[in-house]
Amino acid sequence: MLAVQQLEAGYGESVILRNISLNVKPGQVVCLLGRNGVGKTTLMKSIMGVLKARRGGVSYNGADLTKAAPARRAKSGIGYVPQGREIFGQLTVYENILVGLEAAREKTREIPAEAIAKFPVLPTMYERRGGDLSGGQQQQLAFARALASKPELLLLDEPCEGIQPSIVDDIRDVIRSIKADGKTAILLVEQSLDFVKSVGDYFYILDKGAVAWEGQLDSLSDEVIRRYLTV
Numbered sequence: 001m002l003a004v005q006q007l008e009a010g011y012g013e014s015v016i017l018r019n020i021s022l023n024v025k026p027g028q029v030v031c032l033l034g035r036n037g038v039g040k041t042t043l044m045k046s047i048m049g050v051l052k053a054r055r056g057g058v059s060y061n062g063a064d065l066t067k068a069a070p071a072r073r074a075k076s077g078i079g080y081v082p083q084g085r086e087i088f089g090q091l092t093v094y095e096n097i098l099v100g101l102e103a104a105r106e107k108t109r110e111i112p113a114e115a116i117a118k119f120p121v122l123p124t125m126y127e128r129r130g131g132d133l134s135g136g137q138q139q140q141l142a143f144a145r146a147l148a149s150k151p152e153l154l155l156l157d158e159p160c161e162g163i164q165p166s167i168v169d170d171i172r173d174v175i176r177s178i179k180a181d182g183k184t185a186i187l188l189v190e191q192s193l194d195f196v197k198s199v200g201d202y203f204y205i206l207d208k209g210a211v212a213w214e215g216q217l218d219s220l221s222d223e224v225i226r227r228y229l230t231v
């Protein structure tokens with residue numbers, strides 16, 4: 001469903017991604033691995049269209065999205081939980097989720113039940129400002145905002161970063177439950193290999209601007225971990 005082909009992207013003079021090709025199939029949980037600074041977030045931004053591709057392309061369900069703005073990509077069915085969550089601090093919890101609804105294919109102001117079903121605490125906080133929530137609550141809100149448009153592909157950039165261990169377990173459960181529902185594929189950036197192995201199907205390792213290794217997660221060997229992931 002998602003195909004990234006020979007993508008090149010970067011900032012100003014610097015080229016971060018030189019030649020990236022990867023695929024995500026329906027319902028799959030694909031994990032993006034690599035040492036700090038290899039460009040995982042840059043790739044997520046390029047897929048979402050926040051950062052323009054310089055070469056190569058991004059296609060989704062057969063449509064070429066390489067030149068499409070982020071809003072069109074969202075409307076095509078791609079949801080995004082960015083690194084750092086990017087909750088609108090001055091908006092209420094409810095309003096934050098409504099922002100996610102803007103990307104829904106049918107026009108509605110009704111938050112779909114499935115967006116919040118996994119986060120029962122959120123409706124009890126609808127009137128609170130996003131900025132007043134804890135990190136874990138903000139992460140739940142970022143998930144709900146992304147799920148509001150019923151995406152078929154969810155981009156998750158380090159959803160456990162800065163989150164306390166008990167909430168990390170909750171996030172794992174949410175990812176597993178999205179996977180079990182079978183309606184939404186996930187492209188996940190995550191540092192913890194244990195976490196990745198507990199939710200993922202397939203992996204890509206980035207190194208030097210390209211895909212250095214890929215495979216089924218159960219085939220990820222200690223040798224590959226040492227070569228590309230150990231600091």
Ligand SMILES: Nc1ncnc2c1ncn2[C@@H]1O[C@H](COP(=O)(O)OP(=O)(O)OP(=O)(O)O)[C@@H](O)[C@H]1O
Pocket residue numbers: 011016034035036037038039040041042043
């Ligand atoms: N807005 C920006 N302007 C210029 N350079 C940037 C910008 N954002 C990131 N970079 C640089 O691009 C490179 C890749 O960064 P990126 O955040 O994509 O890596 P990452 O693999 O996600 O790292 P981490 O695991 O630390 O989040 C780094 O060298 C970083 O300094």
